[in-house]
Amino acid sequence: MGDSAFEIAAFVTASAGVVLVVLFVGWYVAVRRRSVSRLKVSDGHGVLLGADGGELVIIVRAENIGSLPIEVTGWGFRSKRGRVLVPADPLPASTQVPVVLQPGEDASFFVPMRDFERALRDAETSSARPFVTVIARTDVRARHRVRPVATVAVARNGTESARADIDV
Numbered sequence: 347m348g349d350s351a352f353e354i355a356a357f358v359t360a361s362a363g364v365v366l367v368v369l370f371v372g373w374y375v376a377v378r379r380r381s382v383s384r385l386k387v388s389d390g391h392g393v394l395l396g397a398d399g400g401e402l403v404i405i406v407r408a409e410n411i412g413s414l415p416i417e418v419t420g421w422g423f424r425s426k427r428g429r430v431l432v433p434a435d436p437l438p439a440s441t442q443v444p445v446v447l448q449p450g451e452d453a454s455f456f457v458p459m460r461d462f463e464r465a466l467r468d469a470e471t472s473s474a475r476p477f478v479t480v481i482a483r484t485d486v487r488a489r490h491r492v493r494p495v496a497t498v499a500v501a502r503n504g505t506e507s508a509r510a511d512i513d514v
Contacts, residue, residue, distance in 0.1 A: 384412035385447075387488045389476045394439060394456055402459040403437065408478040408486070410447035417481050419444045421455050423465070423474035424487065431465045431474055433457045453478075 386409045393400040410416050420443055422432035433455075441453035466474060477487045 382412055383410065383414045383416040383480075385409070385416055385418075385478065385480060385486045386411050387476060387478050387486050389488050391459075394437060401437075403456045404459060404462045404476075406455040406457075406476040406478070406488075407452055408447065408455075409452040410449055413449050415446050415448050417444055417446045418453055418478055419481065420479035421477065422479075423462075423476050425466075425469045425471040425474050427469075427471065429469050429471075431469055433461060433465070435461065 388407045388409070390405045390407070392403055392405050394403045406421055408418055408421070418441075420432070422430055424430055437456040437458065440455045443453075445453055447453060466472065475487050480486060
């Protein structure tokens, strides 16, 4: 009877230990996720309306989906070969960098389609992946590459996005 009681006590103690470890790890993950800045980068195509009509544009959007502020220090596109294409003349409607995004805020950057197509030709590539640079020169990239509008309908529908966890 003594061995059986000892085995039961050991089993109960071990079970309680496992439950406590699972609870602690769950708590740690929840706290860690809440204390990390998270930036979502998405891209798309649109028409920017102005006094002289509409202009076809590439849109790069960065949204702070975390719980801490995050500083955006730059943005651009990266070709398949790793060449960085930074728009020389973004439209005035674009958010000016550097900018600090509070939780829930976003920044949008607009590039005329003709300028984007010219940059792709100069880089000798057919597509480029948008990125946003945040503190410590870390690039957060979108999941998919952007192509000129003529090839977009064939390549994919909708807007693509990427998420990255950035420690602040």
